[in-house]
Amino acid sequence: MDASVLTDLPAWQRLGGAYTAEEIAQQPRMWTALADLLDDAQARIDRFLGDALRQPGQLVIFTGAGSSGFIAEMVADHINAQWPAEVRAVHTTSLLTHPALYLRRDRPTLLVSFGRSGSSPESVAAVELVRDRVDDARFLDITCNADGELARRGHGRSDTLSLLMPPPSCDRAFAMTSSLSSMLLAALSVFDSAPWPQRVQRLRSLASHGERALQAWDAAVGALAQATYSRVIYLGSGPLEALAREAALKVLELTAGQVLALANTPLGFRHGPKSTLNGDTLVVMLRSAQPLSRRYEQDLLNELRGDGIAARVISVGPDGDDRADGDFVLDAPTLDDSWLAPLWLLMPQCYALQRSAALGMTPDNPFPDGTVNRVVQGVTIHSHG
Structure with a gap:
């Protein structure tokens, strides 16, 4: 299959990937809409949070499962570094199995x-678990579905604030794309310590840069996806x-699962995972904006390119003097890595879409047999009493 332009929706309709393509492409518009939404909700958010983040005894847990859990991880340390409260990421899949920890x-x-969706069994059960096991518990639900269980159960409760994302971000496709980046940026905007106008302006700046990235990278990502790499390794x-x-x-x-994909850190990769490299491997380094981090990343990039074991080694991130041919770079705004993450995610999202189509699959529903579902099924919630 020849690569299709991301915005060619009739072509993606024929390929079974129109929802995924549209939802990747709409992300900059969702970030602009999110800026407007949060501006309107500022007073309600500030009232709910009060001075909780300034209290050393306060615990804030960011949580979710799968991709939503990765949002929690991308946000938590950045927010924890700014406030006296303890902020941490715990996947619902760990919170439910080991609540006492x-x-x-x-x-x-x-x-x-x-x-x-706000309706996964783990998400609903995690709220009930915390409500049952903590005397002073409150809940902020960041969700894309006004009709989901989180929004429905939290409605009208004084201990709960439901923050709904722009409606189109409730992705119809199998994979989370615009839902993920919208919820990530919403959390950063709500909890960052920068003045509120500055936070909202960051969203508008990222939207502008996101449009440029999608336009600049589209053809190159499509061409990359035509190569038949059987392994892809992302490093960050x-x-x-x-x-x-x-x-x-x-x-x-x-x-x-036809393409094996792994993830690690630039420093951790040498501690065993480097053994996964072979002549059919694509390595993608997700570049930090921090100078110290970039030096460690560049060391590994030089090593991997010099080894010549992997079929191809590229990077995605802020433009700089260390860019190499084939890298996906952007003249990015001066922001911390958590804020820039949605920009760099555009490339892997587009690559996964194009690689799926190149394999003859239907990206909107890569599991037509139902073995894996858009909203997780088959989970039994066991009593924690």
């Missing part, structure tokens, strides 16, 4: 849940480690 009855806890450090995991998951999902 994370919850204390006498510790005020704010559970921030991410959910595209700090918040970009979770971004690498999300990027790898997109390839696994949209190719139904």
Whole structure:
């Protein structure tokens, strides 16, 4: 299959990927819409949070499962570094199995849940778990579905704030794309310590840069996806480690596991995972904006390119003097890595879409047999009493 332009929806309709293509392409518009939405909701958000983040005894848990859990990881450390409160990421899939490791009855806890549908069994059960096991518990639900269980159950409760994303971000396709980037940027905007107007302006700046990235990278990503790499390795450090995991998951999902995708850190990769390299491997480094991190990344890029074992080694990130031919770079705004993550995610999303189509699959539903579902099924929630 020849690569199709991301915005050629009739072509993607024929390929069974119109929803995925449209939802990737609409992300800059969603970020602009999110800026307007958050501007309108500022007073309600500020009233709900109060001074909780300034209290050292306050615990804030960002949570979700799968891609939503990766949002939590991309956000938590960045926010934790700014406030006296303890902020951490815990996937619902760990919170439900080992609640005693994370919850204390006498510790005020704010559970921030991410959910595209808001109806996954783990998301709903995590809220009930925290409500049952913590005396002073509150809940901020960041979700894309006004009709989902999180929004429905939280409606009218004084201990809960539901923050709904722009309606088109409730992705219809199998894979989370615009839902993920919208919820990620919403959390950063709500919890960052920068003045509110500055946070909202960041969203508008990222939207502008996102439009440029999609236009600049479209053809090159399509061409890259025509190469028959059977392994893809994404590498990232700090918040970009979770971004690498999300990027790898997109390839696994949209190719139904036909392409093996792994994630690691630039420093961790040498500690065993480097053994996965062979002549059929594509390595993608997700570049940090931090100078120290970039030096470590560049060391590994030089090493991997010099080894000549992997079929191809490229990077995605801010433009700089260390760019190489074939890298996906952008003159990015001066922001921390968590804020820039949605920009760099555009390339892996487009690659997964194009690779799926190149394999003759239907990206909107890569599992027509129902073995994996858009909203997780088959989960039994067991009593924690």
